[in-house]
Amino acid sequence: MNSSQNASGTKFSLKSLSRIFSGSEQILIVCIVALCALIAIINPIFFSMDTVFDMLRTSVVVGIIAIGVGLVMINGGVDLSCMSIAIFAGYTSTRIFVALDLQEPMILMFLIGIAIGASLGFLNAVFIAFFKIPIFIATLGAGVIYQGIMLQFIGHIYVTPAHMPSGALALADNTVLGGLHVSVFILISLLVLTHLLLRYTMVGRGIFAMGGSLISAQRAGYNVKRLNIMLYTFAGAMYAIGGVIHVSVTRFADPSQLVGTELVVVSSVVLGGVSIVGGRGSMLGVFLGTLLTILIRNNLVLMGVSSDWQAFVFGLVLICAISLQAYQRNRAQKKLA
Amino acid sequence: MKKIVAILLALVLVIGLAACASQTEDAAQDDELIIAHLPKSIGGAWYTRMFAGFERFAADRPNVEVVQIGHTTGDATLQIQAIEDFIVEVQGRNAALCVSFVSPEPLEGVLQRAMEAGIIVLGDEGPFNTNLYYNVAPFIDAEYAANAAHELASMIGYEGQYAIFVNNLGAALHVLWADVIRETMETYYPNIELVTYPYMEGLHDPQNAYERTMELFRAFPDLRGIYGASSTCSAGIARAIAEAGRCDTFAFITNGVADLYVHFIHDGTVNAVTGWDPSMHGEAMATLAYRIFRGERAYDGMDLGVAGFDAVNVSGTQVTGNRWQWLTRDNIDEIIERYW
Numbered sequence: 001m002n003s004s005q006n007a008s009g010t011k012f013s014l015k016s017l018s019r020i021f022s023g024s025e026q027i028l029i030v031c032i033v034a035l036c037a038l039i040a041i042i043n044p045i046f047f048s049m050d051t052v053f054d055m056l057r058t059s060v061v062v063g064i065i066a067i068g069v070g071l072v073m074i075n076g077g078v079d080l081s082c083m084s085i086a087i088f089a090g091y092t093s094t095r096i097f098v099a100l101d102l103q104e105p106m107i108l109m110f111l112i113g114i115a116i117g118a119s120l121g122f123l124n125a126v127f128i129a130f131f132k133i134p135i136f137i138a139t140l141g142a143g144v145i146y147q148g149i150m151l152q153f154i155g156h157i158y159v160t161p162a163h164m165p166s167g168a169l170a171l172a173d174n175t176v177l178g179g180l181h182v183s184v185f186i187l188i189s190l191l192v193l194t195h196l197l198l199r200y201t202m203v204g205r206g207i208f209a210m211g212g213s214l215i216s217a218q219r220a221g222y223n224v225k226r227l228n229i230m231l232y233t234f235a236g237a238m239y240a241i242g243g244v245i246h247v248s249v250t251r252f253a254d255p256s257q258l259v260g261t262e263l264v265v266v267s268s269v270v271l272g273g274v275s276i277v278g279g280r281g282s283m284l285g286v287f288l289g290t291l292l293t294i295l296i297r298n299n300l301v302l303m304g305v306s307s308d309w310q311a312f313v314f315g316l317v318l319i320c321a322i323s324l325q326a327y328q329r330n331r332a333q334k335k336l337a
Numbered sequence: 338m339k340k341i342v343a344i345l346l347a348l349v350l351v352i353g354l355a356a357c358a359s360q361t362e363d364a365a366q367d368d369e370l371i372i373a374h375l376p377k378s379i380g381g382a383w384y385t386r387m388f389a390g391f392e393r394f395a396a397d398r399p400n401v402e403v404v405q406i407g408h409t410t411g412d413a414t415l416q417i418q419a420i421e422d423f424i425v426e427v428q429g430r431n432a433a434l435c436v437s438f439v440s441p442e443p444l445e446g447v448l449q450r451a452m453e454a455g456i457i458v459l460g461d462e463g464p465f466n467t468n469l470y471y472n473v474a475p476f477i478d479a480e481y482a483a484n485a486a487h488e489l490a491s492m493i494g495y496e497g498q499y500a501i502f503v504n505n506l507g508a509a510l511h512v513l514w515a516d517v518i519r520e521t522m523e524t525y526y527p528n529i530e531l532v533t534y535p536y537m538e539g540l541h542d543p544q545n546a547y548e549r550t551m552e553l554f555r556a557f558p559d560l561r562g563i564y565g566a567s568s569t570c571s572a573g574i575a576r577a578i579a580e581a582g583r584c585d586t587f588a589f590i591t592n593g594v595a596d597l598y599v600h601f602i603h604d605g606t607v608n609a610v611t612g613w614d615p616s617m618h619g620e621a622m623a624t625l626a627y628r629i630f631r632g633e634r635a636y637d638g639m640d641l642g643v644a645g646f647d648a649v650n651v652s653g654t655q656v657t658g659n660r661w662q663w664l665t666r667d668n669i670d671e672i673i674e675r676y677w
Contacts, residue, residue, distance in 0.1 A: 045555055054551050061544070147409060156380040161572075161600035172576075250543055252572055252597065256380030260410050261542065298548050302556040307535045308506060 024273030024325045028288040031321050035295055043302045050179060055294055057181040061086075061249075062265055063290040064187055064242040067194050068121075068235030070269045070286040074198075075231055076211040076278025077128075077135025080262055081143030082239050085120045087258040088150045089113040090243030094253040095154055097165045104167040106248075113244040114237045120146055121236020122229060129228040143259075150255055159253040168248035183245050187287075190238065195283040203230055211278025268293040271321055292321065370630050371402045372433045372623050373423055377504075378411040378541060382597045383568040383615050384437065390619025390643075391435075394627070401627060411541045413440040413507075420447045424454050433457035433626035435473075435619075440507040441466050457629050459622050462510040464655060471635055473622050475613040475645055475658040478510065482517035484661075485590055485611055487525070489518070489562050492588035492608055496528035497561035499588075500553055501536045502546060502574060504567035511566035512536070514592075518564055532557045539570025546573030554581050562588035568597065568612070575601040595664055595673050602669050610664040613645060614676060618658075621646040625656065644676075 039046045065082050072079040093113040102108070120142075127138040161169070174182045198204035206227045209217035218224055247253040272289025274281030296317045300310045374391050376384030384405075391403040406423055408415040416439055423434060424447075434456050438444060441463035448458050448468035460472040493499060501518060503511035515536045522529045537553070539546035546565075550573065553560055563578075565571035571591035575598070578587055584605040591598065592612035601607040624641045635651045650657040664672055 043556060045558065048555075051555060054555070058548055058551070151380055151409070156385055158382045158385065158597065160382075160597050162596070246544070249576070250547075250572065251576055251600070252382075252543075254380070254382060254543075254569075254572075256378055256409050256541075256569075257543065261544070298552050299555075301533060301537075301549065301552045306533065307538050310538075 024328065025282070025285050025288060027325050027328050028271070028273065028285065028292060028321075031324065032288065032292050032295060035292070035299075035317075039295075039299045039303055042304065046299065046302055053175075053179040053181070055291065055298065056184045058298060059287075059290050059294045060181065060183045060187045061242045061246045062268055062294065063287060064190055064245065065239050066265050066268045066272070066286050066290050067190055067283065068238035068242075069265050070272065070274050070281055070283065071194065071198075071207060071231055071235050071238075072135065072139075073269055073274045073276060074211045074278060074281040075207050075228075076214070077139070078266060078276070079124070079139045079232075079235060080136065081120070081124060081139040081146060082235075082265060083258040083260070083262050084143035084146040084150075085117050085236050085239040086243030086246065087255060088120060088146050088154075088243070089117040089240030090245075090247040090258075091150060091159075091253045091255045092116055092154050093240075093244055094159050094164065094168065094247050097168075098159055098163055103165045106165075106167040106171055109165065109167065110241060110244050113240040117236040117238075117240025117243065118233045119236070121232040121234070121239070124236065125229040125232035128232065129225045147255075147259060154255070156255050158255070159247075161251045164248075164251060164253070169251060171245070171248045172251050181249075183249065186241070186245065190241065191283045191287050194238075197234075198283065203227065207231055208279060211275070211280070213279075264293060264297070267318055271318065271325075273325060293318075369400045369402070370431045370433060370627060371404065371427060372435065372626050373404050373406045373427075374619065374622075375407045375416060375419055375423075375434065375436045376405065377416075377437050377439045379405060379407050379409050381541070381569045382572075382594050386594050387437070387615035387619040390616035390621070391623045393616065394620050394623035398627075401623075403623065411439050411504075413438075413443045416444060417447045420444070420451055424451050424456065427456065428454070431455075431630060433459065433630060435459045435461065435622045435626060436463070436469075437461040438463045438466075438509070439505075441509050457626050459626055461618065461622065462508070464509070464513070467654070469654060470629055471625065471651075471654050471656045473618070473625060473656045473658075475618050475621075476661045477650075477657055478513055479517050481611070481661050482514040483521045485514070485564055486518040486521035488609065488611075488663075489564055489588055489590050490522060490526045490529055492590070493529065493561040495526055498530050498532045498557055498559055499562040499564070500532050500557075500560060502539050502549070502563060502565045502567065502570060503536045504570060505538050505540055506535055508566075514566055515564075532560060539565070539567045539573065541567075541569055543570055543573030543576070546570035547577045548573075550574045550577035551581070554583075560587075562590075565589070565591035565593075568593040571607075572597060572601075575606040579604065579606045595662075595669055595676075598664075599669050599673060602664065602666055608665065610669065611661060613658070613661055616676075617643050617645050621649075621658065 065086055069079050069082050093109050096112055097109055124142050127133050128135055206222040209222055268290040269286055271292050272285035296314055305313050374388050388405045395401045395403040407419045434451055445468050451458050452468055458469040460466050460469045463472045501515045503515050519531055537549050565574050571593055578589055589607050590609045593610045598607050598610045621641045621643045635656045637651050638648050640647045645660050646658040648659055
C-alpha cells in the first residue's frame with residue numbers, strides 16, 4: 001500500500017516536472033547535475049554555498065545579455081552586436097555620471113544605459129527591418145560601428161575605480177544572505193519578465209511565429225516591422241543592463257572590455273535549447289544554458305585541467321551537451337512521426 | 338524611394354572616406370615623420386597611457402605626427418593586417434612603426450616588408466625579433482622578475498602556494514617573467530609551491546581573470562599569493578581578492594598602471610604595483626624612432642630624455658632602460674601627483 005502510494009507519488013511528480021520543463025531543459029538539468037557530481041567527485045571542495053553564490057554571481061552579466069540574444073535567436077537570427085551595445089551603454093553612462101559629477105542614484109545610471117542600449121537596438125532593427133540586411137551581417141557591422149563611435153566620440157580613456165560613481169561601487173559590494181550578490185535578483189526578475197512577455201503576450205507569440213516562418217507570420221497578420229523594432233529595442237535594453245552591471249562590479253569602466261566574448265553568450269543560448277534557426281526556445285532554457293556554460297568554464301582548474309587544455313575541454317563539453325540535446329530532439333521528432 | 342536612400346548612403350560613404358583620407362593626406366616633406374603605435378589592443382588602460390607618451394613627444398614637434406593603429410581585439414593576425422595597411426598608407430612618406438607585440442614571431446614576415454619599405458620599426462615585448470631596428474624594454478626583464486619573486490616570497494612568509502597570471506601563453510614577455518619567477522622560487526624558496534603550470538591566462542579580459550581567480554580560490558583554499566603580469570587582467574584578480582574577503586591575508590603583486598590600481602592599493606587588495614609607466618615607455622620609443630630618422634643609432638648610455646631611459650643599455654637590437662617602479666601604499670599617491 002505504502003509503496004504503491006509512493007510509486008504513484010513519484011509518477012505524479014515526474015509528470016508535473018515534465019510539464020514544467022521541456023525535453024531540452026530536462027537534458028540540461030541532467031547535464032548540470034551530472035557535471036556538478038563529476039566536479040565534486042574530482043574535488044569535494046566544490047560542494048559549498050560559496051560555490052553556488054559564486055556561480056550565480058558570475059552568471060549575471062552573461063545571463064542578462066543572453067536574454068536579449070536568446071530573443072533574437074528565437075526570432076531567427078544571431079545578434080553579434082550584443083557586447084558592443086553592452087559596453088557602449090555601460091561605459092557611456094559611467095562617463096556621463098563622471099562628467100556631471102554624479103555619484104548616485106544607480107537607477108539613473110541604469111536608465112541612461114537603457115536609453116542608450118534601446119536606441120542602438122532600435123538602429124539594429126532599422127538595418128534589419130527596413131534595409132532587409134540579414135541579421136547576422138547587420139549586427140556584425142553595427143557592432144563594429146557602435147564600437148568605433150564609442151572610441152571616437154565618447155572616448156577611450158578608462159574610468160578608474162577611484163573615479164567610479166560611488167553608487168556603482170556600492171552595487172559591486174552589495175550582497176545579501178551571507179554572500180549572494182543582489183544583481184542575481186535583477187537577472188531573475190528580467191528572466192521572469194521576459195518569460196511572461198514571450199508566453200502571454202501577442203508580441204511574444206509574434207516573435208516565435210517570425211522565427212518559425214517569417215512569411216507565415218506576415219500572413220497571420222503580424223506587423224513584422226513593428227515586432228522587429230520592439231524586439232531589438234528590448235534586446236538592446238537587456239544588453240545595456242548587462243553592461244551597466246558589468247562596469248559596476250568590475251569597478252572600472254574600460255571601453256575595450258566585453259567585446260570579443262560574444263561566443264560565450266551565444267553558446268549559453270544555444271546550450272539553453274534555443275533553436276539557432278529560430279522558432280523555439282525559452283527563458284528557463286537560456287538561464288540553464290548560462291548556468292551550464294559558467295559551470296563548465298569556471299571549474300576546469302578545480303578539475304585539474306591545465307591552461308593550455310582549457311579551451312579544448314570547454315569546446316568538447318559544449319559539443320557533447322549540444323549533441324545530446326540534438327539527439328534527444330531527433331528522438332522526440334521520430335516518436336511524433 | 339529606395340534609389341534615393343541608396344544614393345544618399347553612397348554619398349555618405351564617399352564623403353566619410355574623403356574626410357578620413359584628408360586627415361592623412363598631407364604633402365610629404367623631407368623633415369616630416371609619422372610615427373604609428375600599434376598596441377596589442379586599442380582602448381585598454383595600458384595602451385591608452387602608452388600612447389599618451391607618443392602624444393607628449395609630438396606635442397611640441399610640428400613635423401611629427403603620431404597615430405595609433407590597430408584593433409580593439411588583441412590578436413596577432415589583426416596586427417599583421419594593420420601593418421599591411423600601414424605600409425600601403427605611408428607610401429612616399431617618412432614613417433616609423435612601434436609595435437607592442439601580441440605574439441612576436443608571427444609578425445616577422447610583415448615587419449620585414451615594412452623595413453624593406455623604408456619604415457623605421459621598433460618593438461616592444463619582442464626581445465627575440467630580428468626584423469626591427471631595436472626592441473625597447475624599460476629594464477632587464479630577468480632582474481625585474483627575480484625581484485618580484487623575492488618580494489612575493491617575503492609577503493607570503495616564505496612558504497605556501499602561489500599562482501601566476503599571464504595575459505596569454507603566447508605573450509613572450511609575460512611568459513619570460515613568469516618563468517624567471519617560477520625558477521627563482523624553486524631555487525631559493527623550496528617551501529613555496531606554484532599551483533598551476535602552465536600559468537593561468539587572463540586573455541585580455543578582467544572578467545575572465547576574475548572568474549579564473551575565484552576558481553583558483555575554490556581549488557586551492559590555502560593559496561597565499563598571486564603575481565599578475567597583465568595590467569588589464571589584474572583588475573579582475575583584484576576584484577576577486579576583494580570579493581573573497583582576502584584583502585588583508587593575501588599577497589598580490591601586479592604589473593600595472595598606477596592610476597588604475599591606486600584604489601586597490603589603498604584598500605589592501607593589491608600589495609604592490611610594479612612595472613613601469615607606459616607613457617614613459619611610449620615617449621622613449623617615439624624619441625628613439627625620431628633620432629633614428631635623424632640618422633642616429635642607439636648606443637650605450639644614450640639619454641632619451643625620459644625618466645628611466647636616461648642612460649639606456651644597448652646590446653645588439655635590445656635597448657634597455659634602467660629602472661622599474663615599485664609602487665606601494667607609501668609612494669603611489671606621490672608618483673601619481675608627480676607624473677599623471
